[in-house]
Amino acid sequence: MLKITNLDSEFMRFGPVSFEVGPKEIIGIQGDSGSGKSILLKALADMIVHEGDIYLNNELQEDISPDQWRKNVALLPAEVLFWNRKVGDDLKTTDNDTLSELGFDPSTVMNKNTIDLSSGEKQRIGLLRLLENRPKILLLDEPSANLDEDNKKTMENIILKYIEKEKAGIVWVGHDIKQLERVSLKIFEIKGNTFKEKK
Amino acid sequence: MVYLSYTDLVFASLFLVAAGILSFFLKLNTEKALAVAASRMVIQLLLLGLILKTIFTFVNIWVFFLMAGVMVFAAGFEILSRQKYRFKGIETFLIGTGTMGMITFTISFITLFFIITKKPWYTPQYAIPLLGMMLGNTMNGISIGLDRLSGTIVDQKRVIEARLMLGETAAQAVTGIRKDSIKSGMIPLINSMSAAGLVTLPGMMTGQILAGAPPVEAVKYQILIMFLIAACSALGTICAVTFASKRFFDSRDRLRLERLK
Numbered sequence A: 001m002l003k004i005t006n007l008d009s010e011f012m013r014f015g016p017v018s019f020e021v022g023p024k025e026i027i028g029i030q031g032d033s034g035s036g037k038s039i040l041l042k043a044l045a046d047m048i049v050h051e052g053d054i055y056l057n058n059e060l061q062e063d064i065s066p067d068q069w070r071k072n073v074a075l076l077p078a079e080v081l082f083w084n085r086k087v088g089d090d091l092k093t094t095d096n097d098t099l100s101e102l103g104f105d106p107s108t109v110m111n112k113n114t115i116d117l118s119s120g121e122k123q124r125i126g127l128l129r130l131l132e133n134r135p136k137i138l139l140l141d142e143p144s145a146n147l148d149e150d151n152k153k154t155m156e157n158i159i160l161k162y163i164e165k166e167k168a169g170i171v172w173v174g175h176d177i178k179q180l181e182r183v184s185l186k187i188f189e190i191k192g193n194t195f196k197e198k199k
Numbered sequence B: 001m002v003y004l005s006y007t008d009l010v011f012a013s014l015f016l017v018a019a020g021i022l023s024f025f026l027k028l029n030t031e032k033a034l035a036v037a038a039s040r041m042v043i044q045l046l047l048l049g050l051i052l053k054t055i056f057t058f059v060n061i062w063v064f065f066l067m068a069g070v071m072v073f074a075a076g077f078e079i080l081s082r083q084k085y086r087f088k089g090i091e092t093f094l095i096g097t098g099t100m101g102m103i104t105f106t107i108s109f110i111t112l113f114f115i116i117t118k119k120p121w122y123t124p125q126y127a128i129p130l131l132g133m134m135l136g137n138t139m140n141g142i143s144i145g146l147d148r149l150s151g152t153i154v155d156q157k158r159v160i161e162a163r164l165m166l167g168e169t170a171a172q173a174v175t176g177i178r179k180d181s182i183k184s185g186m187i188p189l190i191n192s193m194s195a196a197g198l199v200t201l202p203g204m205m206t207g208q209i210l211a212g213a214p215p216v217e218a219v220k221y222q223i224l225i226m227f228l229i230a231a232c233s234a235l236g237t238i239c240a241v242t243f244a245s246k247r248f249f250d251s252r253d254r255l256r257l258e259r260l261k
Helices: A037-044 A066-072 A096-101 A119-131 A149-166 A177-183 B006-025 B031-055 B061-081 B091-116 B124-155 B157-165 B170-195 B203-210 B215-247
Strands: A002-008 A017-021 A026-031 A051-056 A073-076 A137-141 A169-173 A186-191 A194-198
Touching (some): A026 A037, A026 A177, A037 A073, A037 A137, A037 A169, A066 A073, A066 B157, A073 A119, A096 A149, A137 A149, A149 A169, B006 B031, B061 B124, B091 B124, B091 B215, B124 B157, B124 B170, B124 B215, B157 B170, B170 B215, B203 B215
Parallel strands (some): A026 A169, A026 A186, A073 A137, A137 A169
Antiparallel strands (some): A002 A051, A186 A194
16 A cells, blocks of 8 residues: 655665555554654655655655645654644544544533643544544554553554554554554664664 | 034934943844944935935936846845845845835836826936835835744744645645735835824825925825835735745645755
8 A cells, every 4th residue: 555665865864765554554663762763754744855756555656746645644743733723623524432432522622722732632632633634544653652551542442443444554653662562563673774674 | 494413413313322222231132233224324315315416317217227226136135134034045035126126116117107107207306216115115015024934934844844744735834824924014004004194294295295395296196105105015025925935845845944044
């Protein structure tokens, strides 16, 4: 589904990088902070200048308009930002069950000011906002970094349910090795200037 | 007419010196810019006073273009020097000066040719002050608009990128900032039009009336000038800010702040 061949960038110390993500597959990426994990995700979302070819369902990145590409290959950054005033301005199609599952009261959450959200709430609302675009590939940058164990688990469930339902794939960057090993089909490790599959 | 002595001017400058001293003690770092701008104003106006009468005797199209060119370039450099951030190379200068020059020239020419109808249209006594008033106001609008645009884009880098990641186009992601910047560039003119005659007595009109011109004629001139400078400044700000906002992104809608110095 997402095929990456010889991806390289002046912002990455490692590379060139090649790997594939299939439907319902999760590829884990692990590395110390500052190793360039987030840069890799930004290149996949076409947010920074890079070399090499990236295909989505055999279509080359350059042949898809940038906004369509980013709707389909969607990046959830480590720190989620809001610019609309109310949560309801950001969430249009998310159903009540998903909201309650993630610990929100569907009757009040839409009227909440985004500025009053806690960092954990921002992370969860940010994920829901991203999923409304129905992306085929999710690029997750430490999606549960600000969450407690319970919320980490529910967030994980929502993500797993989503790729099951939409046959989507994930590139998951994480610090939590246990979680990464639990969900990923393969894990790549960034060490210095190398990018290698971890056996 | 009440004649002013140079001592009168020195006395009047003391108020500005007081503002400079206040700025110094509050560490606002504006005293130097104030001093430079005030000195420039004095020297430039004194020189202009000396040569203005001579300039007005040259009724020659090439002399007109030479003077107009000098004015446009000077205004272009003023725009550039008011920018906290600018593109590498001469791009900011080209965007500011190009849009300003094109719009003020076009509007001035149409006005001189079809409304003022003094022959020839480049008669400097009419053409130079008209062009000068339009340039001065357009320069203000563009320099405020561009400075606000680049400043906000740098501040809001992460929000802009977050919007792009959600599938907005570059134009959509920057549209709010672009609108705010254009608006802030137009505020000085909206203020001066709204207050005209009620708070402010526009200098040109007052001067004409004091010099003995019929008030209604002077008012008509002032209204004409207000329309023209407002149009020029608004069009210039809209075009310059819109062009510049596109240059922050590449063909793949990536925010390219490294294009700034």
